[in-house]
Amino acid sequence: MSIGLAHYLVIAAVLFSLGLFIVVTRRNAVAILMGVELILNAANVNFAAFSRFVTLDVGGQVFSLFGIVLAAAEACVALAIVLAVFRTFRSVDVQRTDDMRG
Amino acid sequence: MGVAEIIFYLLALLVVGSAALVAFSRNIVHSAFALLGTFLGVAGLYVYLSADFLAVVQALVYVGGILVLILFAVMLTGRIRDVKVSNVSAGLVPGLLFLVLVLGLLSLLAFKTPWAASVPGAPVETTAAIGDALLTDYVLPFEIISVVLVAAMIGAVTLVRKEEK
Numbered sequence: 001m002s003i004g005l006a007h008y009l010v011i012a013a014v015l016f017s018l019g020l021f022i023v024v025t026r027r028n029a030v031a032i033l034m035g036v037e038l039i040l041n042a043a044n045v046n047f048a049a050f051s052r053f054v055t056l057d058v059g060g061q062v063f064s065l066f067g068i069v070l071a072a073a074e075a076c077v078a079l080a081i082v083l084a085v086f087r088t089f090r091s092v093d094v095q096r097t098d099d100m101r102g
Numbered sequence: 103m104g105v106a107e108i109i110f111y112l113l114a115l116l117v118v119g120s121a122a123l124v125a126f127s128r129n130i131v132h133s134a135f136a137l138l139g140t141f142l143g144v145a146g147l148y149v150y151l152s153a154d155f156l157a158v159v160q161a162l163v164y165v166g167g168i169l170v171l172i173l174f175a176v177m178l179t180g181r182i183r184d185v186k187v188s189n190v191s192a193g194l195v196p197g198l199l200f201l202v203l204v205l206g207l208l209s210l211l212a213f214k215t216p217w218a219a220s221v222p223g224a225p226v227e228t229t230a231a232i233g234d235a236l237l238t239d240y241v242l243p244f245e246i247i248s249v250v251l252v253a254a255m256i257g258a259v260t261l262v263r264k265e266e267k
Contacts (some may be wrong), residue, residue: 003110005219006212008147010152013208014118015140017201018125025197030175031130034137037168038121041144044160052151053219058231061153062240065232069162071248073254075168079175086178087235 008049015042029082030093033075040071110150117143134176136168141165152225155232 017039041053044064051060086092120139132144148157186234235246 001245005217009212010209011114013205015121017205018121020204021197022125025193027192034124048151048153049150052222058228058235061156062235064156066247072163073251075171076258077254079171080258083262
């Protein structure tokens with residue numbers, strides 16, 4: 001069985017669900033950020049796979065590039081927020097940052 | 103099964119295995135280092151998708167940039183040696199159920215949907231084509247993403263700056 005579109009889609013699905021699992025279960029904000037990075041990677045793999053097997057041009061790869069740029073921007077803003085949260089609460093546990101809960 | 107297939111399955115194993123390590127490791131430092139395997143494996147997958155430029159960008163930006171940033175954050179947030187403090191998980195069993203459900207649904211979609219997939223041609227280098235596309239068809243998203251990047255950097259600097267009274 002040669003390597004086809006479904007192989008890449010399944011790998012991306014595994015990455016996506018593991019990332020979602022991390023976001024749901026972890027309480028450390030930095031660990032949650034790692035989960036988001038896995039989800040973004042899964043999306044980028046899907047873009048590149050569809051670009052290779054369906055549209056046969058570089059459009060999907062260009063959007064993968066945009067995804068990588070967004071991941072970089074997201075990582076730096078999120079880590080800045082984590083740092084600010086750590087300064088305020090002396091902790092990065094997302095269940096202890098509940099000052100805005102009504 | 104040829105050599106190419108074997109290497110592909112090894113890459114897939116690397117990606118999935120280290121992603122699982124990120125998800126299930128008790129120590130957040132181990133999670134951060136396992137992320138390296140995932141990012142490099144995805145770069146390898148890009149090579150298999152004949153996306154050479156994308157593979158290099160993945161290695162440079164993710165491994166050289168984002169991973170180093172995450173490791174800095176992990177090391178800076180102190181008390182990291184204590185697993186109970188650094189990497190507590192909540193609701194593992196519902197989380198696992200959720201994981202299996204999402205994975206099953208997505209895999210079902212991947213196999214059952216009649217994708218209009220065609221047989222790809224021989225790999226060609228894509229750097230010039232991506233450069234052309236960025237400056238013709240995708241010039242507006244390209245400009246917008248530049249503004250987003252600048253805004254994110256300024257925002258990050260503003261967020262971490264100490265307040266001056």
